[in-house]
Amino acid sequence: MWLNPAPLAEDLGLAYAAYFTHQQDDSVAPAAGSVGPASALRRASRFVRESYLWSRFGYVPQGGATAAHRLAALIAWVMPARREFVETLVMRLRAIPGGRLLDVGCGSGDFLLAMKSLGWEPHGVDFDPEAVRSANRRGLNVELGSLGEHRYPADSFDAVTMIHSIEHVPDPLAVLSEARRVLKSGGQLSIATPNIRSVGHRLFGSNWAHLDPPRHLMLFTPEALSELARQAGFSRAKTVASTHTSGWILVASLSIRRTGRFAAGRAQSRVETILAGTFCRIERGLNWIMPAGEEILLTATK
Numbered sequence: 001m002w003l004n005p006a007p008l009a010e011d012l013g014l015a016y017a018a019y020f021t022h023q024q025d026d027s028v029a030p031a032a033g034s035v036g037p038a039s040a041l042r043r044a045s046r047f048v049r050e051s052y053l054w055s056r057f058g059y060v061p062q063g064g065a066t067a068a069h070r071l072a073a074l075i076a077w078v079m080p081a082r083r084e085f086v087e088t089l090v091m092r093l094r095a096i097p098g099g100r101l102l103d104v105g106c107g108s109g110d111f112l113l114a115m116k117s118l119g120w121e122p123h124g125v126d127f128d129p130e131a132v133r134s135a136n137r138r139g140l141n142v143e144l145g146s147l148g149e150h151r152y153p154a155d156s157f158d159a160v161t162m163i164h165s166i167e168h169v170p171d172p173l174a175v176l177s178e179a180r181r182v183l184k185s186g187g188q189l190s191i192a193t194p195n196i197r198s199v200g201h202r203l204f205g206s207n208w209a210h211l212d213p214p215r216h217l218m219l220f221t222p223e224a225l226s227e228l229a230r231q232a233g234f235s236r237a238k239t240v241a242s243t244h245t246s247g248w249i250l251v252a253s254l255s256i257r258r259t260g261r262f263a264a265g266r267a268q269s270r271v272e273t274i275l276a277g278t279f280c281r282i283e284r285g286l287n288w289i290m291p292a293g294e295e296i297l298l299t300a301t302k
Helices: 009-016 037-057 067-077 080-089 110-117 129-137 172-182 199-207 222-231 246-259 270-286
Strands: 100-104 121-126 142-144 157-163 183-194 235-242 295-301
Touching: 009 129, 037 067, 037 080, 067 080, 080 270, 100 110, 100 172, 110 121, 121 129, 129 142, 157 172, 172 183, 172 222, 183 222, 199 246, 199 270, 222 235, 222 295, 246 270
Parallel strands: 100 121, 100 157, 121 142, 157 183
Antiparallel strands: 183 295, 235 295
């Protein structure tokens, strides 16, 4: 699915003058020393997250893994929603200590900061000047422009990620081909992007929040995204339909249907929270028979 008419390439930046990528997510590195029931719950949640990342992807917890980590990892294994959330946090990348990671369309760098804390050497590129300035202020190596403009050396990265960025570019095949060129042999490409075969798109049609004109230029089915990766030369392209953002998309789409717009950042009502949780569970169940989730997560290998 593509936007028609689409903005001219030289005008794309106008759509990002007040985009959410200008903001920083302070939750990436929670403050140490906090106390109280809420902070205790956060610490327990973080321990489960660290344990699952070690068990599933090889990210060794600080101080080494213990028997408690083995037990905590089981909690995530039996909780599909938690497991899906944690896997999305690292874009299903296995740990490579000191590995070079390039995030295309990195925004203000929340993902890069998180991956740096897990031992990666993070790099980013984004065509939004304000987002790049925000990332640089955080000490991140982020450059302004497109992936193709920078002509990174061939075979120079262990992983390339695109988190809700492939839908923003006019020529996604060219971007994936360039991503393959800069990856080392055996390197991994990981993409997250809206799923036009999702329940949300079927339910809300033109009010589906992931349409997001004029910023989203092309949207994909899982099959189309896998085929695009194969055309770019990748092997073992695999997609799953994720419900990671499904609750948010339900609330945003309901608001668009009702008022014509969605105010990002506002607090959800209790009713919206219940509806969002129910919607996620329904999509997660339907994922067994169809790609129902609101996001596609693709992994592929050079």
